[in-house]
Amino acid sequence: MTPEARDLLVQILYLVASVLFIFSLKWMNSPQSARRGVMAGVWAMALGVGGTLANPAVAVSSLPWIALAVMVGGLIGFPLSKVPLTAVPQRTALSHAFGGLAAGLVGTAKYYLWLHEGGAMLTGFRVFAISAEVILGFLTFTGSLMAAGKLQEILPGRPITYRGQLVVNFLTLGGAIACAVALIINPQLSFLFPILVVLSLAFGVMLIIPIGGADMPTVIALLNSYAGLSAVAMGFVLDNRLLIIAGALDGSSGLILSIIMCKAMNRSFSNVLFGAFGSVQESGVEGEGKAVKSATPAEAAELMEQADTVVIVPGYGMAVAQAQHRVRELYDQLTKRGITVKFAIHPVAGRMPGHMNVLLAEADIPYDDLIEMEEINSDMSQVDVVLVLGANDVVNPAAKNNPKSPIHGMPIIEADRARTVLAVKRSMKPGFAGIDNELYTMDKTLMVFGDAKAVVGDMAKALAGDSGGH
Amino acid sequence: MNPLLAAAATQTSAANLYIPLIFVFILATFIGLDVIRNVSRLLHTPLMSLTNAISAVVIVGAILVAGPEVNDEHPLWITILGLVAICAASVNIVSGFLITNRMLKMFKTREPEKKP
Numbered sequence: 001m002t003p004e005a006r007d008l009l010v011q012i013l014y015l016v017a018s019v020l021f022i023f024s025l026k027w028m029n030s031p032q033s034a035r036r037g038v039m040a041g042v043w044a045m046a047l048g049v050g051g052t053l054a055n056p057a058v059a060v061s062s063l064p065w066i067a068l069a070v071m072v073g074g075l076i077g078f079p080l081s082k083v084p085l086t087a088v089p090q091r092t093a094l095s096h097a098f099g100g101l102a103a104g105l106v107g108t109a110k111y112y113l114w115l116h117e118g119g120a121m122l123t124g125f126r127v128f129a130i131s132a133e134v135i136l137g138f139l140t141f142t143g144s145l146m147a148a149g150k151l152q153e154i155l156p157g158r159p160i161t162y163r164g165q166l167v168v169n170f171l172t173l174g175g176a177i178a179c180a181v182a183l184i185i186n187p188q189l190s191f192l193f194p195i196l197v198v199l200s201l202a203f204g205v206m207l208i209i210p211i212g213g214a215d216m217p218t219v220i221a222l223l224n225s226y227a228g229l230s231a232v233a234m235g236f237v238l239d240n241r242l243l244i245i246a247g248a249l250d251g252s253s254g255l256i257l258s259i260i261m262c263k264a265m266n267r268s269f270s271n272v273l274f275g276a277f278g279s280v281q282e283s284g285v286e287g288e289g290k291a292v293k294s295a296t297p298a299e300a301a302e303l304m305e306q307a308d309t310v311v312i313v314p315g316y317g318m319a320v321a322q323a324q325h326r327v328r329e330l331y332d333q334l335t336k337r338g339i340t341v342k343f344a345i346h347p348v349a350g351r352m353p354g355h356m357n358v359l360l361a362e363a364d365i366p367y368d369d370l371i372e373m374e375e376i377n378s379d380m381s382q383v384d385v386v387l388v389l390g391a392n393d394v395v396n397p398a399a400k401n402n403p404k405s406p407i408h409g410m411p412i413i414e415a416d417r418a419r420t421v422l423a424v425k426r427s428m429k430p431g432f433a434g435i436d437n438e439l440y441t442m443d444k445t446l447m448v449f450g451d452a453k454a455v456v457g458d459m460a461k462a463l464a465g466d467s468g469g470h
Numbered sequence: 471m472n473p474l475l476a477a478a479a480t481q482t483s484a485a486n487l488y489i490p491l492i493f494v495f496i497l498a499t500f501i502g503l504d505v506i507r508n509v510s511r512l513l514h515t516p517l518m519s520l521t522n523a524i525s526a527v528v529i530v531g532a533i534l535v536a537g538p539e540v541n542d543e544h545p546l547w548i549t550i551l552g553l554v555a556i557c558a559a560s561v562n563i564v565s566g567f568l569i570t571n572r573m574l575k576m577f578k579t580r581e582p583e584k585k586p
Contacts, residue, residue, distance in 0.1 A: 081566075
């Protein structure tokens with residue numbers, strides 16, 4: 001085949017791959033077509049890689065090494081696909097780190113390669129694109145490692161702050177951008193390139209350490225977006241449209257997810273990223289020892305048994321306690337009695353977008369019973385019993401009623417409008433935001449203290465024993 | 471040629487090279503925003519692992535860096551950077567697609583239970 005024909009073939013393969021990537025994401029619009037979407041993605045990737053290997057620039061002698069690198073990556077990747085679903089947020093963060101690393105390394109290699117060739121290829125635009133790729137790639141690399149560390153609880157989950165942090169962060173990013181600008185003006189100033197790399201790596205760490213665990217859904221989505229944008233930048237560097245299209249799809253996906261997360265917390269991007277600075281929680285100790293009514297799991301089960309509709313509000317506590325399978329037992333016991341059971345899913349419940357849905361799907365709960373916040377709120381006053389399971393801030397009525405509350409304005413699941421509220425909690429300790437939750441002291445609320453998994457298990461057992469007795 | 475004209479000529483070629491890429495980027499972003507907005511909220515976690523796998527398309531760039539024969543023009547250490555990048559991207563391709571598929575298999579409707 002002539003080189004021209006091969007070039008044409010490569011471009012056609014890239015074109016088909018681009019279309020398949022778009023379909024891959026399009027088919028994620030419903031659970032029925034979603035698995036077809038994965039297959040489309042696999043084919044797109046295969047065509048993209050196959051097309052690249054057909055590129056005349058790729059020497060036959062390199063193929064075994066490329067194959068070896070792919071195999072090593074596959075061996076690391078395979079166990080990463082088998083992690084328990086509660087660990088999916090940290091797995092996702094970790095793979096953003098790999099994506100960022102790959103992009104950063106390719107950008108670095110391209111800069112030095114073109115410098116080595118004399119620098120004629122290093123036009124202002126290409127250096128701009130290389131700098132964007134390297135900054136985004138390496139900050140995604142270290143930032144995602146930090147996020148994964150926090151989620152895996154290797155690192156402390158609470159925000160780490162110090163005086164002047166904001167200034168230091170901006171100086172670091174500013175330094176990296178200054179290096180990039182100098183390189184665009186004169187690409188031969190190669191001593192600046194390692195500085196650019198180091199500053200980008202450092203900025204990734206510094207960006208994430210002041211962010212707390214509950215803000216991780218937004219951060220992961222944002223890092224997803226950065227990983228996509230670094231692929232776009234790589235596409236500009238290499239004049240490769242497939243990279244630009246696939247990267248743009250990822251970038252927009254991450255962007256939309258982070259916007260959804262921010263809206264669900266009634267916060268802005270800058271507030272999530274820089275909110276921890278200086279804002280010492282002034283949650284006054286206004287708990288003033290209001291009386292809390294509590295119940296045993298068996299009493300709670302009895303209440304649910306008498307209900308027509310039960311709504312379960314899961315939160316991060318359910319994930320931590322790995323309680324989803326017990327929840328399924330409770331669900332079975334209740335539905336067996338003809339009781340309608342629905343799950344109210346808050347967009348930021350858990351540690352990544354959609355976290356609760358996946359956990360409940362794992363426990364074989366049909367997805368038709370997983371209801372979004374807006375939809376369930378309109379029916380909430382008809383609900384007999386709400387069971388709050390390891391959720392806290394997402395059901396705090398202060399978000400609606402108390403303009404002074406730090407979470408005021410955040411959309412919540414209006415559990416307080418149901419006839420009876422059951423709240424499963426380890427203790428009366430406030431949630432992440434450190435805010436008292438007046439839901440717990442309402443007259444219609446009964447607290448069930450204990451570990452979510454044990455408590456829900458006891459509830460299901462009480463119901464099972466009960467039905468046996470009749 | 472007049473140096474100014476020469477400069478103008480390289481400018482045009484730069485525009486010819488980069489502007490179409492920017493067009494592609496803008497249009498792909500709009501398609502992406504539209505497509506993602508329609509993704510069911512149920513599937514946001516699998517969506518993230520799928521886009522994870524898709525962003526591993528950077529393997530294309532990594533192969534182009536690691537691919538050329540090693541010689542004076544293309545030092546070995548450049549190839550090694552490319553191979554490490556290939557390895558990192560492959561981690562995401564394999565784990566991203568597999569875990570997405572694994573999660574999606576779990577999403578079931580109620581119908582199959584009602585029938586028997």
